[in-house]
Amino acid sequence: MKTITTYPRIIILLSALLFYLLFYSLTAGINVLLIAVYSVCLFLFALKKSPGKLMYLFLIGMIVSSLSVLFAHTDLSVTIFWCCFILFLGNFSYQQINHLHFGAILTSYSIFRLPSTMAKHFRGIKKRSGTNYSAYIRFVFVPVITLVVLFVIYSSANDLFFQSFENFMSHVADFLSTISFSRILFFLLGIIVFSLCYSQTNAAAIIQADSSLSFNLVRRRRKSFLISLNRMLFKKRQMAILLFVILNLMICWLNYLDITSIWFGFQWDGGYLKDMVHEGTYLLIGAIIISIAVSVYYLNSNIVFLRNSKLFNSLVILWLAQNAVMIVSVVLRNTYYINFFALAYKRIFVYFFLAACLIGLISIVILILHKKSVGFLLSVNSLALYLIILCAACFNWDSIIARYNFSHYNKSFVHYNFLAELDDSALAYMNYSEEDLKKINVVQQSRFSFASSEEYTNINFAEVIKKRKENFKKRWETRSWLEWNYPEQKAYNLLFKS
Numbered sequence: 001m002k003t004i005t006t007y008p009r010i011i012i013l014l015s016a017l018l019f020y021l022l023f024y025s026l027t028a029g030i031n032v033l034l035i036a037v038y039s040v041c042l043f044l045f046a047l048k049k050s051p052g053k054l055m056y057l058f059l060i061g062m063i064v065s066s067l068s069v070l071f072a073h074t075d076l077s078v079t080i081f082w083c084c085f086i087l088f089l090g091n092f093s094y095q096q097i098n099h100l101h102f103g104a105i106l107t108s109y110s111i112f113r114l115p116s117t118m119a120k121h122f123r124g125i126k127k128r129s130g131t132n133y134s135a136y137i138r139f140v141f142v143p144v145i146t147l148v149v150l151f152v153i154y155s156s157a158n159d160l161f162f163q164s165f166e167n168f169m170s171h172v173a174d175f176l177s178t179i180s181f182s183r184i185l186f187f188l189l190g191i192i193v194f195s196l197c198y199s200q201t202n203a204a205a206i207i208q209a210d211s212s213l214s215f216n217l218v219r220r221r222r223k224s225f226l227i228s229l230n231r232m233l234f235k236k237r238q239m240a241i242l243l244f245v246i247l248n249l250m251i252c253w254l255n256y257l258d259i260t261s262i263w264f265g266f267q268w269d270g271g272y273l274k275d276m277v278h279e280g281t282y283l284l285i286g287a288i289i290i291s292i293a294v295s296v297y298y299l300n301s302n303i304v305f306l307r308n309s310k311l312f313n314s315l316v317i318l319w320l321a322q323n324a325v326m327i328v329s330v331v332l333r334n335t336y337y338i339n340f341f342a343l344a345y346k347r348i349f350v351y352f353f354l355a356a357c358l359i360g361l362i363s364i365v366i367l368i369l370h371k372k373s374v375g376f377l378l379s380v381n382s383l384a385l386y387l388i389i390l391c392a393a394c395f396n397w398d399s400i401i402a403r404y405n406f407s408h409y410n411k412s413f414v415h416y417n418f419l420a421e422l423d424d425s426a427l428a429y430m431n432y433s434e435e436d437l438k439k440i441n442v443v444q445q446s447r448f449s450f451a452s453s454e455e456y457t458n459i460n461f462a463e464v465i466k467k468r469k470e471n472f473k474k475r476w477e478t479r480s481w482l483e484w485n486y487p488e489q490k491a492y493n494l495l496f497k498s
Contacts, residue, residue, distance in 0.1 A: 016190030
């Protein structure tokens with residue numbers, strides 16, 4: 001018995017129509033949650049056999065990210081939702097995927113295969129072998145030429161005939177002008193998105209790599225006619241031991257300097273702290289990434305199977321532990337920067353990035369102690385990164401930044417130019433009168449010598465917020481219910497109903 005799932009074209013067209021109705025000329029809000037719930041229903045309705053656990057993780061991630069759009073409503077949450085949404089749809093074709101990084105690869109391959117998928121489900125005339133093209137020329141070309149020739153003759157012979165044709169074509173042109181090609185293109189976008197559900201992946205190599213991935217490191221035995229491989233491994237381990245001894249000494253000295261100058265001896269000189277935070281933080285983060293890469297290079301080889309490797313393993317673990325200490329130093333640098341220069345997007349997300357780095361270091365220690373493979377690292381860290389990103393999407397950072405920065409104006413620098421560009425949901429926390437701002441400026445100028453410079457006083461903050469409030473009120477009151485979201489509703493209530 002045939003069901004609607006037997007006809008992918010119908011499902012894709014209906015889904016594209018829903019996509020068009022929910023999102024055309026509308027911003028993200030309840031419509032995001034509705035399309036997520038619809039996708040879950042489509043998934044459950046078309047379910048033929050039990051999917052893998054990862055598919056349920058993609059489902060939960062999509063729902064959580066849609067709720068984050070509704071209750072956090074930031075550009076980040078919207079971006080993360082669409083990534084989770086595409087990741088969910090991209091694994092419809094093979095729902096038994098086991099590892100997240102292979103799920104991302106399979107989604108990319110599904111997107112790459114979309115043209116062939118759409119050609120399969122939306123082609124008009126099926127291609128037949130041995131098509132007689134000369135017959136098409138006789139049956140199509142000849143009538144068309146006849147029509148054109150006779151039209152020219154009739155138009156030349158009768159002006160009224162030509163004028164009536166002109167009137168007809170003007171009506172046709174008026175009708176075409178009423179057609180919105182942007183609407184058509186948006187509907188086509190919906191077709192493309194939901195065609196992912198039926199993408200013809202045929203990605204046997206990806207599926208095989210996913211199913212055969214082992215978390216345990218396997219010794220790969222090789223033959224060499226030049227020199228004993230064991231001797232080569234011993235020499236490689238000796239060089240690695242020497243390298244990690246030097247690296248440990250270098251990072252030990254670096255950590256000592258950070259501990260004495262940053263952990264306990266830090267004193268602010270009243271400057272911008274850019275050298276200590278911007279350049280220093282980025283360089284240290286780069287060093288942590290290189291450390292992870294170097295560790296994986298040496299640990300993903302037969303060197304770990306050699307006897308008496310305790311010294312080598314201990315040196316690597318010590319180095320990773322010292323990298324964890326360096327992460328603490330970066331956290332302190334970033335925290336000092338926030339204490340004196342308040343919150344900003346990058347300063348917040350540094351913490352999330354460092355959390356991912358710390359998980360990476362811990363996973364490498366587990367790899368050493370239990371002889372795990374690089375596949376284990378990729379699986380664990382891709383899952384950790386996925387969860388960290390979802391967590392980052394669940395907060396309305398604009399409101400948090402506005403509240404924190406103004407509530408700490410007596411000790412942190414208030415950067416008006418930056419705050420004026422925050423999302424509308426933060427307007428309620430920046431609704432200060434000119435008298436209030438003057439009091440804040442007095443405190444700022446007494447604490448920060450550069451606060452009175454033209455760079456920071458070239459904006460009438462109260463006037464900017466007043467205009468933004470007016471625009472926000474008009475925009476919110478004319479929005480569709482599909483665009484509703486909690487942060488902006490709360491901001492509207494605080495600004496105009498309190």
